[in-house]
Amino acid sequence: MGTLTKKYPTWNKTFWEHLDIAIKLRSxxxxxxxxxxxxxxYKVILGEDFAKDSAKETAAHTTQLKRLSALIKKKHPKLEVEMLLIALDGKDSSGTAWRKRNESAPPLCSAGR
Structure with missing residues (x-):
């Protein structure tokens, strides 16, 4: 969301700089x-509480995820892009915990950091 908004232009700049550095340093x-x-x-930038309607919330996230994915692929056609939408408890739409599907990934966050 932050990457696509004109409301916070530095978020967009930071994302693309970070992605470019990751490509250069880590291939x-x-x-x-x-x-x-x-x-x-989403509430602040789009001005609506989409969480009140699950279908509308899914549609809003899907639109933003697809927009960002298309921009990434346009700028970096060789990159694969995976789009995920999870609940606050870390589960995806199938009920699978994201961390369980990606156990080799580092922690998303740790207490005390």
């Missing part, structure tokens, strides 16, 4: 875009 081949439901940024 990444995949970007995972991870959105979460009941997102405060």
């Amino acid at each position: 990444i081949h995949k970007v995972i875009i991870l959105d979460h439901r009941d997102c405060g940024a």
